Amino acid sequence: MPRIKLEPRAQSSRLMTYLSPLLAVVLTLMGAAVLFAILGRDPLEAYRAFFIDPVSTLYGIGELGVKGAPLILCAIGLAIGFRANVWNIGAEGQFILGAIAGGGVGLFFEPLLGPLTMPAMLIAGALGGLMWAAIPAFLKTRFNANEILTSLMLTYVASLLLNYLVRGPWRDPQGYNFPQSKPFDGYAVFNPFFTGTRLGLGALMALLAVVGGWFLMSRSFLGYQIKVVGLTPAAATYAGFNQKRVVWFCLAISGALAGLAGVNEVAGPIGQLLPTISPGYGFTAIIVAFLGRLHPFGILLAGLLIALSYLGGEAAQISLNLPVAVVGVFQGMLLFFLLACELLVRYRVVIGAPAVQSIAA
Amino acid sequence: MTSRGGLGSVTPRLELRGISKSYPGTIANKNVELSVMPGELHALLGENGAGKSTLVKIIYGVVAADEGEIRWEGRPIAVHDPASARRLGIGMVFQHFTLFETLTVTENIALGLEKERDIRRLARRIEETATKYGLALDPSRYVHDLSVGERQRVEVVRCLMQEPKLLIMDEPTSVLTPQEVERLFDVLRRLAAEGCSILYISHKLGEIMALCQRATVLRQGAVTAQCDPRRETSASLARMMVGSEVLAVKRPGEHKEGDEALTVTDLVLEPDDPFGTRLDHVSLNVRKGEILGIAGVAGNGQTELLRALAGETLAPRSDTIRIEGANAGHLGPAGRRARGLAFVPEERLGRGAVAELSLADNALLTAYLGGNVAAGMVQSGAVRDFASAIVKSYNVVCAGIDAEARSLSGGNMQKFIIGREILQQPRVLIAAHPTWGVDVGAALTIHEALIRLRDAGAAVLVVSEDLDELFEICDRIAVMSKGRISEPKRVGETDIDEIGLLMGGLFEDKQQAVSHAAD
Numbered sequence: 082m083p084r085i086k087l088e089p090r091a092q093s094s095r096l097m098t099y100l101s102p103l104l105a106v107v108l109t110l111m112g113a114a115v116l117f118a119i120l121g122r123d124p125l126e127a128y129r130a131f132f133i134d135p136v137s138t139l140y141g142i143g144e145l146g147v148k149g150a151p152l153i154l155c156a157i158g159l160a161i162g163f164r165a166n167v168w169n170i171g172a173e174g175q176f177i178l179g180a181i182a183g184g185g186v187g188l189f190f191e192p193l194l195g196p197l198t199m200p201a202m203l204i205a206g207a208l209g210g211l212m213w214a215a216i217p218a219f220l221k222t223r224f225n226a227n228e229i230l231t232s233l234m235l236t237y238v239a240s241l242l243l244n245y246l247v248r249g250p251w252r253d254p255q256g257y258n259f260p261q262s263k264p265f266d267g268y269a270v271f272n273p274f275f276t277g278t279r280l281g282l283g284a285l286m287a288l289l290a291v292v293g294g295w296f297l298m299s300r301s302f303l304g305y306q307i308k309v310v311g312l313t314p315a316a317a318t319y320a321g322f323n324q325k326r327v328v329w330f331c332l333a334i335s336g337a338l339a340g341l342a343g344v345n346e347v348a349g350p351i352g353q354l355l356p357t358i359s360p361g362y363g364f365t366a367i368i369v370a371f372l373g374r375l376h377p378f379g380i381l382l383a384g385l386l387i388a389l390s391y392l393g394g395e396a397a398q399i400s401l402n403l404p405v406a407v408v409g410v411f412q413g414m415l416l417f418f419l420l421a422c423e424l425l426v427r428y429r430v431v432i433g434a435p436a437v438q439s440i441a442a
Numbered sequence: 443m444t445s446r447g448g449l450g451s452v453t454p455r456l457e458l459r460g461i462s463k464s465y466p467g468t469i470a471n472k473n474v475e476l477s478v479m480p481g482e483l484h485a486l487l488g489e490n491g492a493g494k495s496t497l498v499k500i501i502y503g504v505v506a507a508d509e510g511e512i513r514w515e516g517r518p519i520a521v522h523d524p525a526s527a528r529r530l531g532i533g534m535v536f537q538h539f540t541l542f543e544t545l546t547v548t549e550n551i552a553l554g555l556e557k558e559r560d561i562r563r564l565a566r567r568i569e570e571t572a573t574k575y576g577l578a579l580d581p582s583r584y585v586h587d588l589s590v591g592e593r594q595r596v597e598v599v600r601c602l603m604q605e606p607k608l609l610i611m612d613e614p615t616s617v618l619t620p621q622e623v624e625r626l627f628d629v630l631r632r633l634a635a636e637g638c639s640i641l642y643i644s645h646k647l648g649e650i651m652a653l654c655q656r657a658t659v660l661r662q663g664a665v666t667a668q669c670d671p672r673r674e675t676s677a678s679l680a681r682m683m684v685g686s687e688v689l690a691v692k693r694p695g696e697h698k699e700g701d702e703a704l705t706v707t708d709l710v711l712e713p714d715d716p717f718g719t720r721l722d723h724v725s726l727n728v729r730k731g732e733i734l735g736i737a738g739v740a741g742n743g744q745t746e747l748l749r750a751l752a753g754e755t756l757a758p759r760s761d762t763i764r765i766e767g768a769n770a771g772h773l774g775p776a777g778r779r780a781r782g783l784a785f786v787p788e789e790r791l792g793r794g795a796v797a798e799l800s801l802a803d804n805a806l807l808t809a810y811l812g813g814n815v816a817a818g819m820v821q822s823g824a825v826r827d828f829a830s831a832i833v834k835s836y837n838v839v840c841a842g843i844d845a846e847a848r849s850l851s852g853g854n855m856q857k858f859i860i861g862r863e864i865l866q867q868p869r870v871l872i873a874a875h876p877t878w879g880v881d882v883g884a885a886l887t888i889h890e891a892l893i894r895l896r897d898a899g900a901a902v903l904v905v906s907e908d909l910d911e912l913f914e915i916c917d918r919i920a921v922m923s924k925g926r927i928s929e930p931k932r933v934g935e936t937d938i939d940e941i942g943l944l945m946g947g948l949f950e951d952k953q954q955a956v957s958h959a960a961d
Contacts, residue, residue, distance in 0.1 A: 305820055308796075313793070321808075323774075
């Protein structure tokens with residue numbers, strides 16, 4: 082039997098490092114075509130329904146931003162942490178806590194705060210996400226608890242908390258017993274910027290996060306420390322960088338950005354608190370972060386691409402009668418091809434001859 | 443060609459013909475010819491990176507050659523893995539030990555032997571073999587309790603149990619005291635007399651001249667000379683190895699003794715690592731304008747001491763470590779840097795530098811206290827100027843300051859790190875193993891830089907296992923053994939033998955007496 086093994090390449094091609102996400106997208110599209118064909122649809126027609134129709138109107142383009150903004154906000158924060166080997170997997174939970182904290186301010190303090198409601202909601206949302214991410218940060222720096230587990234588990238706690246609130250104390254009395262809060266009102270509503278779209282504050286904040294994230298990582302000394310901690314912790318110790326502070330910072334910033342995404346989502350496009358405020362933005366943001374090569378501008382493009390897959394899934398559901406699970410399959414394929422391409426950029430497959438019979442001793 | 447006339451007619455035990463091996467970007471071996479006779483002590487000599495390791499890995503079946511033929515007792519063979527090499531009768535003692543610390547000597551050896559199942563019988567055999575060659579070894583002890591020299595004995599005995607016909611020793615003496623080296627040589631001479639061939643890899647010329655009958659010299663992957671080392675001088679061997687005349691460091695004359703710059707008083711520190719060494723009432727002081735050397739066999743607390751001096755482990759009391767008289771024991775690495783301390787760590791890539799980052803980025807790693815960072819922002823212009831200055835003044839061979847650190851050779855990376863630390867004009871410099879694994883030219887640059895820094899009035903502490911290096915550059919030498927440190931000796935008033943005895947731990951009684959007297 083031939084032996085197949087992976088050998089590290091002496092030098093990974095710089096060009097291929099940047100091309101690999103594109104290659105992954107192309108491979109995913111090919112995979113999707115096969116999938117559509119198996120499901121009995123014309124691949125070209127399905128492509129059009131999936132990728133072109135959704136953005137053929139102004140409203141559609143706006144929706145791209147609406148779906149992309151929470152993904153990008155979460156992914157920027159996650160990517161900063163991933164650079165430092167801080168694996169926050171719980172952006173989903175921080176997103177929900179941001180929605181709860183910001184939404185709570187909007188629901189109960191709007192009459193009191195008046196025009197200050199919006200900034201107060203944003204601050205509360207960011208703090209909500211930050212506090213939720215502070216729990217894994219504390220557990221990691223104090224007890225060396227793995228942040229992957231703690232942040233992931235806290236996501237389920239957050240989701241149950243939201244469910245409890247909208248089914249219990251915060252339920253809309255006029256809501257026909259549906260699990261939902263009262264709709265936001267007056268100053269608590271984040272209106273769209275452009276008429277004809279739902280594009281609003283969330284998209285603007287996502288853009289600001291992209292620029293801010295780039296500035297942090299490529300210009301500031303803190304960003305430099307984050308990179309060193311992630312690449313070579315021993316060098317960070319030697320240089321005297323405070324690694325606990327870096328862990329705290331990474332979790333705090335990613336929690337705050339996810340929280341901001343959460344409050345923008347409920348106060349903007351959704352308009353009230355529901356049990357299903359996120360179609361998994363916090364988890365999908367992990368794919369976005371890696372598809373964007375952990376680079377803020379890459380994340381911007383990746384976020385829009387994944388947003389398109391959400392829109393396309395909805396459209397294909399309506400016009401082609403495809404199951405909504407196609408979106409999940411599509412995103413899964415994308416991540417799979419991305420990781421595969423990345424692996425092959427750094428390693429090469431060697432199919433060697435089988436070991437010859439041992440020499441007689 | 444050889445000293446024993448009769449050998450010429452005998453078939454070589456091992457013969458390499460035209461061995462070549464290249465890795466992407468480098469040629470490790472180029473058309474290498476080598477033959478080792480039965481019972482011959484054969485040296486493989488070369489600088490770091492000359493291709494010695496690759497060549498022995500090919501012989502031992504760890505790496506496959508691209509081209510060439512290996513003949514064993516006259517027959518061409520193919521060695522696919524270390525197991526088949528061992529079946530042929532090739533044993534190898536690696537430079538870095540391959541022992542499990544949590545197992546006993548017997549258990550470790552049993553792991554390498556396929557046939558032996560009965561542990562008690564094996565323990566008896568180990569003792570027999572060890573006694574036969576005068577290698578004191580208790581088979582029931584756990585490896586983590588053994589000193590480095592004893593661990594090497596385990597490795598040697600493990601090879602001897604398989605009754606090898608060829609024993610490969612890769613830089614075996616770097617972890618031994620001079621006296622232990624002598625004992626090892628006796629064993630090797632005896633083995634050779636019994637007909638076992640020894641392939642002895644080293645870059646230490648003195649050892650090769652004392653031990654070997656024949657030497658093959660490698661330079662940049664190719665054989666550059668074959669000689670009888672007993673008839674050569676160190677200078678001529680060095681010339682074969684390096685390819686040009688080797689200059690010695692010019693020792694400056696008297697140094698002016700200044701105030702205490704780095705003072706450690708009665709430092710006691712329990713290790714974090716269960717197999718680490720406890721620092722046992724360590725006291726030392728380095729004065730301005732001197733180089734203090736700390737000799738000792740690896741694993742006697744040097745790592746722990748260096749971490750404590752750099753501030754990576756904090757001292758239990760702030761006054762146990764003082765920099766220029768001010769308490770510093772409570773300060774972390776950044777705080778001590780602010781006081782004028784600079785530090786060259788033992789590992790280059792992975793601690794002293796980040797492999798994936800450019801030289802410019804690596805220049806910033808410790809040089810963030812000056813103008814390179816302002817208001818939290820990296821001043822990339824200043825950082826790049828600083829990186830260029832290091833590259834220029836220390837002759838760092840690289841593709842430019844945007845080259846990744848991992849693309850540099852060990853010697854050039856070390857010059858860069860030393861340069862980065864010295865150009866920050868420290869008042870105290872701590873350098874760990876500054877020329878370990880570095881080529882002769884780079885070592886010379888580094889030694890001169892350390893001496894220049896000393897002459898400029900800084901205090902320099904050098905921790906090294908290389909006694910020749912310490913005698914070349916230091917003003918005083920202290921010895922570390924089992925977490926204790928000896929009274930430093932002036933270089934002019936001691937010699938390698940005395941330091942070697944201290945390395946074996948012979949100062950302890952005296953020191954205990956001193957501390958009792960103080961009680």
